[in-house]
Amino acid sequence: MNTDEAALIICAGIAAYATVRILLEKNTLRKLPFLNVLSFAVAGSIALLLPHPLSIIAAAAYFIGSTLESNAIASTYAGGIREE
Amino acid sequence: MMVDPLHILIAAAVSWINFVTIDLIFRLPQQGGVSGAREIARQIEDGGGTLHGGYMMGNIVSSPDASAGTLLAACGVYIAGIPGGILAALLVYVGNRICHDPGYAGTTGALFATFIVYGFSLLGFSPAEFIAGMVIAILTIQGISAVYASRLLSILWRWSRA
Numbered sequence: 001m002n003t004d005e006a007a008l009i010i011c012a013g014i015a016a017y018a019t020v021r022i023l024l025e026k027n028t029l030r031k032l033p034f035l036n037v038l039s040f041a042v043a044g045s046i047a048l049l050l051p052h053p054l055s056i057i058a059a060a061a062y063f064i065g066s067t068l069e070s071n072a073i074a075s076t077y078a079g080g081i082r083e084e
Numbered sequence: 085m086m087v088d089p090l091h092i093l094i095a096a097a098v099s100w101i102n103f104v105t106i107d108l109i110f111r112l113p114q115q116g117g118v119s120g121a122r123e124i125a126r127q128i129e130d131g132g133g134t135l136h137g138g139y140m141m142g143n144i145v146s147s148p149d150a151s152a153g154t155l156l157a158a159c160g161v162y163i164a165g166i167p168g169g170i171l172a173a174l175l176v177y178v179g180n181r182i183c184h185d186p187g188y189a190g191t192t193g194a195l196f197a198t199f200i201v202y203g204f205s206l207l208g209f210s211p212a213e214f215i216a217g218m219v220i221a222i223l224t225i226q227g228i229s230a231v232y233a234s235r236l237l238s239i240l241w242r243w244s245r246a
Binding site for chain 2: 018030056075
């Protein structure tokens with residue numbers, strides 16, 4: 001097994017683990033850190049699977065989009081944007 | 085190149101130290117940057133964790149911080165060397181602005197990580213090991229136990245201010 005395959009297996013394994021933790025956690029806001037781990041693992045997998053310069057943008061766009069969604073979900077649970 | 089588990093563990097430790105140090109310098113545990121981060125911290129505290137550790141975890145969830153910078157810089161260096169890492173830092177900067185984060189932890193983390201990953205590649209480490217290492221590093225903070233991770237981060241936050 002070479003290094004790239006091993007890194008991909010680690011990312012995919014952690015993504016699967018994070019998915020299980022998301023499903024098992026009942027509190028929506030406490031799901032979000034696990035979702036964050038899943039986003040890390042998927043963004044890493046995108047770069048490992050597609051080593052092309054545009055993949056940097058794809059991985060970053062995926063990751064930032066996912067972060068923004070988590071941000072929006074958490075802000076909604078906190079009562080919207082009235083504090084900002 | 086054959087896989088060396090020790091390299092991946094060293095990469096994970098280096099990534100962990102890089103992002104935790106930069107996040108502490110940029111005072112992520114001090115307060116929630118957005119209302120969502122404050123709410124996540126409150127929920128983690130309700131579940132038995134600590135508030136300041138929860139703020140840092142909430143901030144990591146709510147905007148690309150130094151951990152995201154480290155991951156994306158490792159991806160950038162893996163694909164395109166130092167220019168790839170710089171591009172990743174630029175994208176993290178844009179991401180911070182999109183997420184209403186006024187800070188520079190993500191951009192700084194990405195720039196530091198670019199040179200760390202490149203430096204380690206000269207020592208025989210593959211940037212792919214840093215991608216896996218950073219995913220392991222974020223797993224230890226966000227993915228195992230919010231209670232213990234927030235307590236650890238609170239202890240580090242107290243030390244960093246002492």
